Amino acid sequence: MGKFSRRDFLKGSAALGALVGVGTGVGSSFKKTKKVSAAGNxxxxxxxxxxxxxxxxxxxxxxxxxxxxxxxxxxxxxxxxxxxxxxxxxxxxxxYSPDRVKYPMKQEGRGTGKWTRITWDEAFEMIANKIFEIKKEYGSTLPIALNKYSGTFNTLSYGIEGTLSSIGYTTRAQGTPCWPAGIDSQTFDFGTIVNSDPEAMIHSKYILVWGANPAWNSVHSMNILQKAKENGAKVVVIDPILTDTAANADEYIEIKTSTDGALALGMAKYILDHNLHDMDWMRKNSVGYQEYLNYLNNNITLEWASEKTGIPVEVIERLAREYAAAKPACIWIGYGMQRHTNGGAAVRSIDALAAMSGNVGVLGGGANYAQLDSWLVNYSAMAMSPPEGSGGGADRMININNFPAQVLDLNSGDPNKIPIKMLWVAGRNPIAQDPETSVSYKAFDSIDFVVTADLWFNETVAQSDLVLPISSIFETWGVHASYWHYWLHINEPAIDPLYETKCDVEIAMGLSKKMNEMEPGSCTYPTDRTMEEWAAMEISQDFLNSKGMTSYKDLLKTGTAKVEGYDAAWADGVFRTPSGKYEFLSEKCASFGHHALPVYVEAKEVPTDRPIRLLTPHWKYGLHSQFQNLSWMQSVHNEPFVEIHPELAQKKGIADGDMVKVHNHIGFVELRAKHTLTVPKDAVVIYEAWYKDQKFNVNYLVEATPADMGSCATGQAGLAFHDQFVNIDKL
Amino acid sequence: MGMKNLQRYYILYLFLQKFYAGELNRLDFETWENLIQSLQQDCMDEENETIWQGLRRFVESTSEQQEQLEFAFNSLFVGPGKLLAPPYESAYLNENRVLMQQETLSVRKFYEQAGLELICKNHEPDDHIAFELEFVCYLLGQYLQTKEKEMIQMYHTFLKTHLFRWAGVHCEAIREHSDHPICLGIADLLDGLIQNGQTEETMKEGNQNG
Structure with a gap:
């Protein structure tokens, strides 16, 4: 477009000179082409x-x-x-939403909305300067904290942890808000989490879906449940809420929230009393069974179980009889039922029920919770060493489930505590998802510098100094495994990254390059690999060998391949416990302050001044703070609501559609009430989600109450999300 | 249409292009004032009141307001939040407000028919207003330089089938979500150009009919 630049035709223009002096010239965004796009290619x-x-x-x-x-x-x-x-x-x-985060941007004053666009180079320099400044002042990078979790489970996203490891010893949000109590239970009982391949549920004759709602959260499993039904299986759902899964089941058992352990123990007692238990299996494969059976004999009655659970004795008897008689029978243990102060204990009782009835290690059986055995990946983007001479000695762990309060404690000005000066948020929207939202805001306010890497502008980005635009999975490489099924997938980029987005590993490499330019040897993250090379490195040799593959390229042919050998978890009878057997009695469990046996632990007491339980399960069209922000989802549903049983509503004078205030000692939300018979009479349900452009956040009502277990396998106790209590009033 | 009109439009489109490319965001106030003054000078023959309203808004903007321009600009057109006035054709014409669909690709095709493609193709949507305006300037500039009829025909067709189909709604979005005088002035300028385009179209039709 060279000849054009003289613009002889505008000799008389006053503004032209000024305009030409600004930015680039006309035509500079374009190049000449001869081709015209053809359809169908x-x-x-x-x-x-x-x-x-x-x-x-x-x-x-x-x-x-x-x-x-x-x-x-x-x-x-x-x-x-x-x-x-x-x-x-x-x-x-x-x-292709116009609302994606597109460029690195910095905010003049957190929460002000005064954003300016900067280059990646400027962003890296800002971050590097802050890191160097902290290192100089504190002699280590411990004042730098990472808060990352499951916004992306591409295994290459563990490059986020790698980023922080490569700059030195840092502070980490440790643990998981999701499933840790149940992981501990199964760690004590089996040695770790291993569920049977869910596709093997078609061999089951009886399926107890216990506190899971696959109709919303695992839709492909519904197909398997349906096939099992066609094969003659009975599907029973146990849940405090009449979920869509329950509605599709053969039978729905409404249980009082947080009493699942009592039902499992009651069923086991019936099975024992009627000699339906599998003594041979217990003798051969387990330790502590006699103590467990004694506990059932001495401490459990069906009347007691009925009183606890609200389920009639004859229903518990029939359930136990059907479960024990159907061989094989399988239990799917959901994550909702372990988000309680007695949730880990409840899962142990359910595991014990499966074990004592001879349903462990059997095709179509199992106490199926989750698994990580199919994650045959090398975590190569994560495993980084700190630079030589890094101060601090080791990473410092703080509880992801009480992160804001712990940050505030460290930042209280106590000279004996190393404060948090910089926070890196990635793969997470903690302000939307963490309990005690108002404490989250205070914690953010106490930190000097916050960097958030995300695809979307959310509450956490709004409270950041710097936002880094992340590419979607269609714009980068990935290797993905499930914690339920056994398929390992490869992800090839489908399109070029839009705007200036980068994946987490590219950000790590960019930062490393910048830091080492500024201070050689200050960052160990490798900078010389393509994303394809990172993906190739991620797939383990064990996986390739097991599939007869020679390289990741073989996986590109099918996109996915299944890790075999898990049709019936624990079929080999080799348990990963200290004894090598299934442990009804677990010394390890006792060493973490719990009872060694799978005994009943009382549910959290209902406070007299807040008698209504608040349940905050997942929403069908969203996943935590993801998806609900999209225009399509908003067009289906864009208003939070509280589900309330008509009987409770009548007592409170709340009509269907009324605006109500749900409140407790830590906060309140205002939203519309929806009458439904699907929720318990003593509880209300508000689905957790992030509603873009709205101030609503249910976590203003949720306290950071720890679950009973989680600290053995995940480092920190889980969260008792469903042990929350509120009042509700018509507005 | 008179050459003088087209020359003036060229300047106005160029000014808009620079604005939407973000190139006026960090000007010092003196440069900004000079630019606006000379823009006014170039528009002496302009009869459209909306365009003049826009120019007056520029003149009246204070240095404080000019300093805040980038924040206002980003919240309307760049992010990182939800775009209050998306600068993409497809954000208005696609029924799901989704970019890079047939609406964007038809803009791409238009560029290709003029022998051009974006250097950042597939990284930035082709129908960003800054690219559309740059393309309009290119066509108009080519015509003014060479008097090739094809160029002026493409210029008119592009405005009619693309920029003018959505820029009006875009201007409404700016007015709804911003009170920044420069952004409002930009909406006036764009609207004025659309009005002029419609008037000229009507006159052309009238001539043909007569």
Whole structure:
């Protein structure tokens, strides 16, 4: 466009000179081309959904004109069988929403909305300067904290942890808000979490879905449950809420919240009394069974179990009889039921029920909670060493489930405590998702410098100094495993990264390059690998060997491959406990301050001044703070509501559709009431989600109450999300 | 249409292009004032009142307001929050408010038919207003320079089938979400150009009919 630059035709213009002096010239965004795009020139690549979800779908992405045309499920994966879910199908809208975070930007005053665009180089320099400043002042990088969790489960996203490891010893938000109590239970009982391949549920004759709602949160499992039903299985759902899964089951058992352990023990007592238990299996495979059976004999009655659970004695008897008689019978233990102050104990009681009835190690049986055995990955983006001579000695762990309060404690001015001066947030929206929202805001205010890497502008980004734009999974490489099914997926980039987005590992490499330019040897993160090389490094040799593959390229042919050998978890009878057997009696459990046996632990007492339980389960069209922010989802539903039983509503004078205030000693929310018979009479339900552009956040009502277990396997206790109590009043 | 009109439009489109490319955000106030003064000078023959309203808003903007321009600009057009007045054609014309669909690709095709493609193709949506305005300047500039009829035809067609189809709604969004005088002035300028375009179209039709 050179000849054009003289602009002889505008000799008389006064403004031209001024305008030409500004920025680049006309035509400089374009280059000459001879081709004209033709329709129909498409290719297909395999992608994978990185969300924190049972189903972790392999995706086939059709690409044309360098853009995503269509996505669907990968038929090579028999678990999802060529279909996605309602959330997954929104991905093209997600990638191409005009509202994505597009460029690195800095905010003049957190929460002011005064954002300016900066280059990546400037962003890296700002971060590097802050790191050097902290190192100089404190002699270590311990005042730098990372708060990251499951916003992306691409295994390459562990490069976020790697980023922090590569600059020195830092402070980490440790643990998980999701499932830790149950992990500990199964760690004490079995040695670790290993569920049977969910596809093997079709061999089951009786399926107890206990506190899980796959109709909303694991839709592909519903297909398996349906097949099992067609094969003659009975599906029973045990839940305080009449979920969509319950509505599709053969039977729904309404249980009083947080009394699941009592039901399991009551059923076991009936099975023992009627000699339906599997003594041979217990003798051969377990330790402590006699003590457990004694406990049942001496401490448990069906009347007691009925009183605790609110389930009639005859129903518990029938349930126990059916469960013990149907061989094999399987239990799916959900995560909701362990988010209690007695949740870990409850899972242990359920494990024991499965074990004593001879349903462990059996095809179509099991006490199925979760697994990590299929994660045959090298975590190569994560494993970084600190630079030589790093101060601090080791990373400092603080509890992810009480992060804001712990930050405030460290930042209280106590000279004996190393404060948190800088926070790196990635793969997470803690202000939306953490309990005690008002404390979260205070904690953020106490930190000098906050960097958040995200695809979306959310509450956490709003409280940051710097936002880094993250690429979607369609714009980078990935390796993905599930914590439920056994398929391992590879994710190939479908399109170029839009705007100036980068993936977490690219950010790590960029920061490393900048830091080492400024201070050689200050960051150990390698900078010379392509994302494809990182992905290739991620897949373990064990996995390749087991599939007869020679390289990751073989996996690119199908997009997915299944880790075999888990049709019936623990079929080999080799348990990963200290004794090598199933442990009804666990010394390890006792060493963490719990009872060694799977005894009943009383539910948290209902406070007299806040008698209504608040349940905050997942919403069907969102996943934590993800998806609900999209226009498509908002067009289906864009207003939070509280579900209330008509009987409770009548007592409170609340009509269907009334605006109400739900409140307790730490906060309140105002929203519309919806009458429904599906919720308990002594509880209300508000679904957890992030409603973009709205101030609503249910976590203003949720206290950081620890669950009973979690600290053995995950370092920190879980969160008793469902042991929250409130009042409700009409506005 | 008179050459003088087209020359003036060229300047106005160029000014808008610079604005939407973010290149006026960090000007010092003196440069800004000089620019606006000379822009006014170039517009002496302009009869459209909306364009003049926009120019007056620029003149009246204070140095404090000019300093705040980048924040206002980003909240409307860049982010990181939800874009209050997205600068993309497809954000208005796509029924799901989704970018990079057929609406964006038809803009891409138009560029290609003029022998051009974006250097940042597939990294930035082709239908960002700064690219559309740059393309308009290119066509108009080519015509003014070479008098090739094809260029002026493409210029009119592009405005009619693309920029003018959505820029009006975009201006409404600016007015709804911003009280920054410079951003409001930009909406006036764009609207004025659309009005002029419609008037000229009507006159052309009238001539043809007559």
């Amino acid at each position: 498409t290719k297909q690549v395999f992608s994978a959904c990185p969300r924190n979800c049972y189903d972790t779908c392999s995706i086939v992405t059709t690409v044309g004109d360098g853009t995503i045309k269509f996505i669907t499920g990968n038929k090579n994966c028999t678990y999802t069988n060529g279909r996605l879910c309602v959330k997954g199908y929104t991905y093209p809208n997600y990638v």
